[in-house]
Amino acid sequence: MDRADVEAFFEAVDFPTFNARQDAGRSWADARRELAEHHPEHVSTLDVYTENFAASLVGPVPGTEEVVRELRTLGVRLYGLTNWSAEMFHEAEPAAPAIGLMEDVLVSGRVGLVKPDPRIFEAATERFALDPARTLFVDDSVANVTAARALGFRTLHFEDAAGLRTALRDLGVGVREA
Template structure:
């Protein structure tokens, strides 16, 4: 099947994200794990990515447990530490794909406040044709609405677009909507996948 475009996740595809790094030197591993569990951080992060404001999130946790609220405020303040650098090999691959004439669009679950902090860490994000951000749109992956929004906004044909994400549920959702889709495990594996699809990138 012909490939005209890639729809790329950002976190842990173009830029590394490690939530624990925000607490480095402040909390022990056990304390960080306690925060993650008691704050239900996975669900809280999903809500932030879907548009919940950070002030509201801090207030909500503080009402439940002042320590949790303080730790979320610390996490927010030290958020740049959670972005330690670009994903190895991806900037070169994106540049190569652009040179081949493919369109490149980002589709990320990220809060509206925090996602711009990723660009200085992984400047390749700024070279994309555009980025659809869940926290801006108020809906995130794997909801079909955000895939349709990206397709409409950037005139993407799902059957000619490869969706790349490190989350299998998101990949499954994209495939169900007719996208070509692959779970990201590293730049070299993505190169192999692209070669198998007939895209003449340099072999790893």
């Protein structure tokens, strides 16, 4: 399979939408059945993708795991809220070890809701017993940050670990300087 095959697959299935449906809880078996019905020429590409899913992950953002470790050492309670396929979430921690440092992670594919839907933030608030006014929500998506802010969360748009450190220090959290 070459790059052109992959690009044709991405375009034919509208991959961002396809992936969002996986994050919302559609099973990979259902995705494969739907693809076989509408785009049978791309079923083999999907099979290669799912068999090699871990290789498609870009890995952790440099420095982020260290910030998360510092926050844990400081006693900060850490929870995850992620848009991710339930069936593939087992690949997340090896690709981004900071996930394993969280007390708990709410996975969109397990609850059938995706950020920025307000209901997933409400589910997280209930599951983790959070007070949004006392909770900092950090995310790399402006849409997700905006949704959380509208629900009363304190928010931070994540761009890199150095910026996260600076923002945390500005909030009075005792992480070391970037």
